Every structure is written in C-alpha cells, then in structure tokens.
Amino acid sequence: MPITTCVFDAYGTLFDVNAAAAQAADDPDFPRLADLWPAVARDWRRKQLEYTWLRAVADRHCDFWQVTQDGLDWALAAQGLDDPALRARLLALYRQLPTYAEVPAMLAALKARGLTTAILSNGSPDMLNAAVASAGIAPQLDAILSVETVGVFKPHARVYDLVGAQFGCAKDEVLFVSSNGWDAAGAAGYGFRTIWVNRAGDPPDRLYADPHHTLGNLVSIPDLL
Amino acid sequence: MPITTCVFDAYGTLFDVNAAAAQAADDPDFPRLADLWPAVARDWRRKQLEYTWLRAVADRHCDFWQVTQDGLDWALAAQGLDDPALRARLLALYRQLPTYAEVPAMLAALKARGLTTAILSNGSPDMLNAAVASAGIAPQLDAILSVETVGVFKPHARVYDLVGAQFGCAKDEVLFVSSNGWDAAGAAGYGFRTIWVNRAGDPPDRLYADPHHTLGNLVSIPDLL
Numbered sequence: 001m002p003i004t005t006c007v008f009d010a011y012g013t014l015f016d017v018n019a020a021a022a023q024a025a026d027d028p029d030f031p032r033l034a035d036l037w038p039a040v041a042r043d044w045r046r047k048q049l050e051y052t053w054l055r056a057v058a059d060r061h062c063d064f065w066q067v068t069q070d071g072l073d074w075a076l077a078a079q080g081l082d083d084p085a086l087r088a089r090l091l092a093l094y095r096q097l098p099t100y101a102e103v104p105a106m107l108a109a110l111k112a113r114g115l116t117t118a119i120l121s122n123g124s125p126d127m128l129n130a131a132v133a134s135a136g137i138a139p140q141l142d143a144i145l146s147v148e149t150v151g152v153f154k155p156h157a158r159v160y161d162l163v164g165a166q167f168g169c170a171k172d173e174v175l176f177v178s179s180n181g182w183d184a185a186g187a188a189g190y191g192f193r194t195i196w197v198n199r200a201g202d203p204p205d206r207l208y209a210d211p212h213h214t215l216g217n218l219v220s221i222p223d224l225l
Numbered sequence: 226m227p228i229t230t231c232v233f234d235a236y237g238t239l240f241d242v243n244a245a246a247a248q249a250a251d252d253p254d255f256p257r258l259a260d261l262w263p264a265v266a267r268d269w270r271r272k273q274l275e276y277t278w279l280r281a282v283a284d285r286h287c288d289f290w291q292v293t294q295d296g297l298d299w300a301l302a303a304q305g306l307d308d309p310a311l312r313a314r315l316l317a318l319y320r321q322l323p324t325y326a327e328v329p330a331m332l333a334a335l336k337a338r339g340l341t342t343a344i345l346s347n348g349s350p351d352m353l354n355a356a357v358a359s360a361g362i363a364p365q366l367d368a369i370l371s372v373e374t375v376g377v378f379k380p381h382a383r384v385y386d387l388v389g390a391q392f393g394c395a396k397d398e399v400l401f402v403s404s405n406g407w408d409a410a411g412a413a414g415y416g417f418r419t420i421w422v423n424r425a426g427d428p429p430d431r432l433y434a435d436p437h438h439t440l441g442n443l444v445s446i447p448d449l450l
Contacts, residue, residue: 053275053279053281054380055432056281057278057380058380071431073431074428074430077428182279185279189283203303205272207280
C-alpha cells in the first residue's frame with residue numbers, strides 16, 4: 001500500500017527540545033545556566049518522559065504541560081537551581097520551541113506531493129497550537145492530534161489509533177516519524193511504517209518492534225515517498 | 226493501623242545493581258571496563274527500567290530477564306563494547322548481586338519483632354530465587370512476590386495487589402520500602418505506607434503521590450516500627 005499520510009512526533013522530532021535551556025543560557029540574568037544548561041536539558045527531558053510512562057502504567061494521567069513542569073522542577077533541583085524567574089523563563093521558551101532547520105521545507109515538499117500531514121504528540125492541544133503557531137508551520141499540517149483526546153500517553157495503542165480515526169486511513173498507509181526510538185518502536189509495533197530520526201547517533205532501542213528506516217535528520221523524507 | 230508487613234523492592238533496594246559492572250571492572254579480562262563501568266551500569270539500569278515501563282504502557286510484557294539483557298545490550302553498544310564474553314560475565318554477576326551491607330541484620334531485626342517480610346519485585350522468579358539464595362537471606366523472608374504472577378511491571382496496581390493477595394492484610398498495614406522514587410510514589414499512591422531509600426541524594430520525584438518517609442539507607446527501618 002502506498003503511503004498517503006505522514007505523521008510526525010512533535011517534541012524532539014519537529015521541535016528542538018534542548019533549545020529552551022540553550023536559549024536561557026544566553027540570558028545574562030541566569031549566569032549559572034551557562035555551564036549547567038546541558039544537564040538541565042537532559043534531566044528535564046528524561047524526567048518528563050519517565051513521568052509520562054509512569055503515569056500511563058499507573059493509570060494516573062495528567063496533561064503534558066503538568067509533566068513538563070514536573071520534569072523541569074526535578075531537573076532544576078538536581079542542579080541546585082532554585083530560581084522562580086528561571087523556571088518561568090524556561091517554561092515560556094518551551095511554548096515557542098524552534099523547529100529543526102529542515103522542517104518547513106520538508107513539510108512543504110510533502111504537501112506539494114499531495115500527502116496528508118499531521119502531528120501526533122503527547123503535548124496538550126494548547127502547547128501544540130502555541131508551538132506550531134510560533135514556528136509558522138500550521139499551513140503545512142492537516143491535523144494536530146494530541147493524546148489528550150484519549151487521556152493516556154504514548155506508546156499506548158489508543159494514541160496511535162487517533163491517526164486512523166482522523167483520516168480513515170489504513171495503518172500501512174501511514175508513515176510515522178519520530179526521533180524517539182521508543183516511539184518509533186511503538187508505532188512500528190502498532191503497524192505503521194516508521195522512520196527513526198537518530199540525530200544523536202544513539203544505539204537502537206531493544207524493544208518489541210524495530211523502525212523500518214533510520215535517518216540522521218528529516219531532510220530526505222520526501223525523497224523516500 | 227499498626228504495620229504488620231514489611232515489603233521490599235529487590236533491585237537497587239536490597240541488592241546493589243551497580244555491583245555487576247563494578248565487579249567485572251576488576252577482571253583483567255575486561256580492561257576497557259575499568260573506565261567505562263560507571264556509564265555501563267548507569268545506562269544498563271536506565272534502559273532496563275525504561276523498557277519495563279514502555280512494555281507495560283504498550284501491553285507488550287516480557288519477563289525481567291529479557292529486559293535486563295535488552296538494557297545491557299543497549300548500554301554495551303553505547304560504549305562500543307561488543308564483547309560476548311563481557312556480556313555473559315555481566316549477566317552472570319547480575320544473578321548473584323550482593324545485598325547492601327545492612328540488609329541481613331535489618332531483616333533479622335524485623336523478624337525478631339514478629340513482622341511479616343517479603344520481596345515485591347519486577348524480577349522473574351528464577352532471578353529472585355537465585356539472588357536471594359546467593360545472598361543467604363531466604364530464612365528472613367516470608368515470601369518472594371514477582372510481577373510474573375500478574376504479567377505487568379510496576380507501578381501497575383495489579384503488582385501491588387499481590388501483597389494483599391498473599392498475606393490477607395489491609396493496605397495500611399503494609400510498609401513498602403524502595404530505593405526507586407517512582408516505585409515509592411507508586412506504592413504510596415496505591416495506599417501502602419512507604420519509605421523511599423534515597424542513597425544517591427536525588428531530588429524527590431514529582432509524581433502523583435509522595436513517600437511517607439525518606440531515609441539514606443535501610444539501617445533504621447526496624448526502629449521506625
């Protein structure tokens with residue numbers, strides 16, 4: 001079955017989640033962040049994801065804005081950075097994360113080929129709408145699908161079900177793209193065609209399914225179709 | 226309600242999960258591990274836990290021996306350590322992890338006070354039986370409860386249900402002890418009295434429930450009862 005629908009994870013895939021801490025580190029108001037921002041960015045992301053999985057396992061859902069704050073609070077505490085102004089600044093930056101450089105042209109190329117495009121994300125609708133508007137990529141997206149519709153985080157199958165519910169397409173018409181190895185594995189196990197974008201050169205995750213393709217960035221995706 | 230039943234997480238709480246990599250690093254057969262063992266131990270543990278949560282969310286259970294191997298394979302690949310003999314040695318050491326020094330006396334003190342004691346672990350029965358036998362603590366334990374009975378990993382409520390099913394006790398008669406902040410949060414949210422053993426001095430996890438007590442090790446637990 002040819003691919004009709006390209007679905008992208010948002011955070012880490014289209015949007016650079018490390019940019020918030022990197023940008024705040026350039027602000028002279030937060031001098032301690034100059035050295036500590038890589039650790040803050042790493043722990044923030046790690047705890048944010050851990051909390052999504054733990055809440056899904058324990059059936060204790062809350063929205064992604066809450067776990068984003070919870071993960072940041074852990075990360076700041078780990079570095080001894082108890083600064084409400086810094087916390088507020090990092091959260092504000094997280095709502096307007098930049099895309100990776102190749103994203104606008106890549107999405108435009110998919111639309112020019114007549115493909116359906118969408119985001120499927122753990123993010124809450126207001127976070128996603130803010131990020132998409134800030135990046136100016138709304139015209140290239142046919143839908144922004146949030147886990148809030150089903151009340152559980154990835155990689156639960158109910159999340160991946162949102163694609164077929166939205167577009168009426170078969171699983172094997174969908175190309176799902178994520179920079180998160182576990183999300184690519186989840187989507188591959190669900191039945192989507194899957195690309196893992198491995199920007200960091202990490203080893204592949206050892207899970208229950210493997211992505212169909214691995215790329216270093218998003219540039220060549222239109223050429224695969 | 227007074228505490229009648231003390232239930233311990235196994236890996237990281239009673240058994241030192243870093244010991245396998247540390248012990249292998251002393252072996253002249255594996256010289257590269259001398260510098261790399263802390264990173265191997267850290268990534269092994271991180272991926273092992275991530276894979277338990279991801280499999281629970283996606284309803285793709287396998288036993289803990291499989292995710293222990295999968296996590297190790299990721300950790301070795303991340304350091305460029307492609308050595309089947311090292312892999313086999315680390316896995317063999319993981320089946321006979323030492324306890325933390327205070328464990329045997331602490332368990333004996335609980336038994337001397339007439340308390341019921343148990344392990345409640347993600348570990349598979351054969352892994353747990355091997356570790357308990359190797360450490361010589363079987364006489365101080367009334368039960369070894371494994372998630373394999375319910376086919377899903379912590380912090381799913383069905384795992385914590387195993388304690389009441391085994392002993393017929395009420396939730397608030399149970400003191401649950403874990404060095405994993407997320408496990409302590411899970412048990413506290415479930416309704417157990419809970420101690421988080423924070424050996425590393427980490428910030429508390431920001432989840433849906435907080436542990437009732439935080440200790441630096443297991444020494445003083447009998448005095449709390």
